[in-house]
Amino acid sequence: MTSNLEEPLRAKAAELLSSGKVDLLIGYGRAFLGESVRPVFLRQDADTAKLIWNDRCAHNLATYLMKEPCLGLVKGGGRVAVVAKGCDIRAIATLIQENQIERDRVHIIGMACSGVRYDEDSRDMAIKCRGCEVQLPALYDDLIGSEADTGEVEGEPREDIERILALDRSARWEFWTRELSRCIKCYACRQACPMCYCGECITEKSRPQWIDKAASLKGNIAFHYIRAMHLAGRCVACGECARACPMNIPVDLLSRFLSRRVEEAYAYKAGMDPEADPFFLVNRQDDPGEFIR
């Protein structure tokens, strides 16, 4: 399904590239498989015909901001434009909060979004889109579309966290050992995550080896445990880790749950305000402390 936002998007992209306002534009283009979509990197306005916009544009392109060639380009004073949905923009805002990229180095092309789908067969929108609060982005340099383009997201409400919370302790552990035992440690979740930008991941450090390298149940639990901790209060629930997982593990559940708890207990939600202090960087005298004896 193509969208009527495709033409305005291409026009805006051509304008940005031809005027030299940006040096690189990351957007969505067509992939071979089925109706699927993949990221494209554009450097000249002639390429903008490659740009597409439809309900298959699920990828969070903000993840490329923390990788080459964007890193080098930004360091050298260049500017990068990113086609981004509301959820992706939360990731960009978090990167700005964490001083990873300067606001004026990234040109955000915000897209009014009515939900995305992961595969062509499913009629329902991706589970991450249910209950979305950022269908119309709040932070952008250009906005493509308007309130009118943010149709209601169809499908049952998302209740995967509730389903786990309804389990008793041993059933939860059983659930996680079942899911995590099949992790092969390809690190697709980490590489896809816009928030996992460490130059050297703790899993790669071996002196000392805090996290077991082996893709055994023990090593897998260690990896997902520490990934969840590192993403607590930072996860923007873009769902890229779960989408990237070749073994179909709901890897986003842990970090999403923690971010929700942080939101409930501290009234802090990642990526909603690029000026706000990151969650773990600050503290308050009246932070919750009832659990401390």
Place this chain on the structure above:
Amino acid sequence: MISKERLLDAIREAGAKDYAVFAPVAKDAGVMLEEIDDPASINFDHVLTVNTLKDVGLPRVEALAEFDRDARTMEAIRDDDGKVLVFGSRPCDAAAQKILDAILIGEITDSRYAARRERMVMMTLACSTADDACFCSSMGYGPHDPTGSDVLLLPKGTEFIVRSHTPRGEEFLRELGMTPDADVEGDPPPELKRKVETGGLKEKLDKNFDDPIWNSVSENCVSCGACFYMCPTCHCFDVIDESGLSRGRRLRLWDTCSFAGFTKMASHQPRVGRHARYRQRIMHKFKYTVDNVNLVACVGDGRCIRACPYGVDLCEVLEALVGNE
């Protein structure tokens, strides 16, 4: 010809004859090749299993030895389980086994892999369906190709034609009281939508190491290991010790050149940047392995294309490389 029911009986009998049976079963991750107890759970109508035969021959975690630092002892963990029947893997996966054999058994032999291969019987199920990512015929194989299979089962209606392709296959069929079928034609193989022309690729790779094309073909790549770990022929590994205060194990794990930490144990990862690491993937499969064992290390199973979260498409990359002047 053999009906599905009789085929399942035969597998049951193999189990009774002390074969550990690996077969495709539906799981959370999709259809997985796993050790099974009950042949009734075997899945027949998938295109490919999510995992590859590496889980049988070259597992992702393999304990090599157990040690105790205080007692100053180290003992090899032996791996001499009995016979293994791999049932229902696809012809591309069987062909991949042939490639791994050529690489891992020879002048320098991976003895653990070789021992496991020695005990393995491959009963392959020829394909009756293919998806958009399958391109085995472009790599010189095909949906009904017998390469690497001891026994090949060709679908014909609801039944299967039994073909034996190796002495081991013949022996296995005799053991189960099955007879191979001669002169019967099976259903025609499925038509593959995907085709890629790789003529002249090797010559291009011989001289394009520094070509800027590597940047453009790898732009989407985020340097995860999904394509490597899902690949039936990628076989790099790392050996680590996992230990407590005194006791521990020496493990062999999968590893991949796409990780920034690859080969760091030997000082550094020489391939800086995603393009260099992606180049290594292509070079290893389509040049170095050809140089070393005269085989292309790709069987066209398409798992890398399906697994890539960012749409890096091997066929398109190969086309771009062949077409690049």
Place this chain on the structure above:
Amino acid sequence: MVKSRPRIVAFLCNWCSYAGADLAGTTRIKHRAEVRVVRVPCSGRIDPTFILKAYERGADAVIIGGCHPGDCHYVSGNLHARRRFYVLRELLGFLGIEQERFQVTWCSAAEGEKWARTVDEVCDTIERLGPLESFKSMTDYLRIPEKEISLSDE
């Protein structure tokens, strides 16, 4: 059959809790002996991986000890720790590990008695819960054989 005794690892901040535990000793307050103390500069120094490693290596519970809010030698290390451990405790519960196996206490250098009480209470709790089986099956080959750490009863 001998009942297995709980194994408890405590990470205590150098400036308050460790001195508090020390005070418990010098004033000869009796408390359960199943706790092993690791001294750290500040409760803010304690990384989630420390706790994970303790469980992996056979701890049945972990106690974190830090200065009372306002008393941190480094001004706010304990307040950072408070946020971190709130989140960690939630994670453990979500994974299916009893939250009682992760205890945080603010214990000053003058609170030897509080430290002793905490240790006794946590030991009782863990005895009630039993050993942390979740990690046991995965790490049998790493664990120290029971005999090597036998504690002599007085």
